[in-house]
Amino acid sequence: MRIAVMGTGAVGGYFGAKLAAAGHELAFLARGKPLDAMRRAGLRISSTDGDLHITDAVFSASPADVGIVDLILFCVKSYDTEAAAQSLGAMVGRHTTILSLQNGIDNPARIARLWGEQRTLAGVVYIGAQGASPGVIIHSAGGKIIFGQLEKADDSAQAVERLLSQAGIACELSSSIQKIQWSKLLWNAPFCAISCLTRADVKQIVESDALTKLALDCMAEVQAAARSRGVDLPRGLFDETIAFSRGLGAFKPSMLQDLTARKPLEYEAFNGIVTNILQQAGQAAPINQTFYALLQHLDNQLREEAAR
Numbered sequence: 594m595r596i597a598v599m600g601t602g603a604v605g606g607y608f609g610a611k612l613a614a615a616g617h618e619l620a621f622l623a624r625g626k627p628l629d630a631m632r633r634a635g636l637r638i639s640s641t642d643g644d645l646h647i648t649d650a651v652f653s654a655s656p657a658d659v660g661i662v663d664l665i666l667f668c669v670k671s672y673d674t675e676a677a678a679q680s681l682g683a684m685v686g687r688h689t690t691i692l693s694l695q696n697g698i699d700n701p702a703r704i705a706r707l708w709g710e711q712r713t714l715a716g717v718v719y720i721g722a723q724g725a726s727p728g729v730i731i732h733s734a735g736g737k738i739i740f741g742q743l744e745k746a747d748d749s750a751q752a753v754e755r756l757l758s759q760a761g762i763a764c765e766l767s768s769s770i771q772k773i774q775w776s777k778l779l780w781n782a783p784f785c786a787i788s789c790l791t792r793a794d795v796k797q798i799v800e801s802d803a804l805t806k807l808a809l810d811c812m813a814e815v816q817a818a819a820r821s822r823g824v825d826l827p828r829g830l831f832d833e834t835i836a837f838s839r840g841l842g843a844f845k846p847s848m849l850q851d852l853t854a855r856k857p858l859e860y861e862a863f864n865g866i867v868t869n870i871l872q873q874a875g876q877a878a879p880i881n882q883t884f885y886a887l888l889q890h891l892d893n894q895l896r897e898e899a900a901r
Contacts, residue, residue: 595662597684599677603722604694605668606730608762610638610645615760620651620659628654630728640732661686667693671700671862678704690749692740694718696781697862698774705743714750715770716740717777723850737763741770775819775826780834782863783811785848786884794843811880818867821874855895860888
């Protein structure tokens with residue numbers, strides 16, 4: 594199959610490399626130093642499951658260089674969703690499927706508004722991976738995708754499940770993908786914010802009673818926002834989320850990785866959306882609203898530095 598990775602960061606690079614190693618025709622879209630490095634020396638994955646080095650692929654900044662593909666792994670940061678989705682035209686044919694592997698709960702719907710619900714899949718990723726240097730990704734744990742259609746799953750979703758499985762990618766086709774997305778937000782909203790604001794890794798957060806309580810209070814607001822959208826997140830998920838986090842060790846959440854690299858932050862997708870949903874429902878969101886304001890200040894500083 595012809596497959597394009599839109600946004601070749603840690604997530605897109607890892608899963609794209611697995612598909613390339615399985616014999617599929619890959620195109621990796623990126624910008625700046627990562628693109629330059631991949632054009633020179635290919636894409637390298639350093640993994641506990643075995644290293645990969647992909648050189649026989651298209652490395653480009655433009656969908657026009659790629660042409661129509663069967664599948665697009667849509668992996669850009671949430672703040673780039675609209676612009677990236679609008680640029681896909683040259684790669685989208687009659688039977689092209691778009692699989693969002695992004696954080697947050699609303700990106701697939703934003704893609705579907707442009708390209709249709711039938712061709713859009715929502716995915717949730719469970720992986721420990723980060724960029725080590727331009728063109729080099731370190732994979733330390735996990736690598737599973739749970740995905741599903743916004744409406745009833747059809748043959749295209751089942752074909753993607755077969756494709757991923759045959760490439761050695763752990764995956765699951767879910768009929769309740771919205772609940773899976775909200776369950777992931779139950780982790781992202783507190784842990785990404787707290788890690789950025791305290792510069793603490795996950796181990797330090799869960800070993801602090803005060804920070805663990807703050808995370809649980811944030812989860813309660815996520816639960817309330819989900820409930821207002823018709824999604825039930827049982828209280829038991831809070832304890833499961835904390836227990837899962839204890840098993841991550843000194844892992845740095847993706848937004849802390851971005852902060853360390855002086856990149857823009859995805860606070861809108863994690864804390865802004867919870868605040869907005871609860872405000873629309875006439876409810877307060879003091880924890881997420883505070884996280885949002887503080888992270889917005891940090892993000893503005895990062896963008897001002899980048900513009901100098």
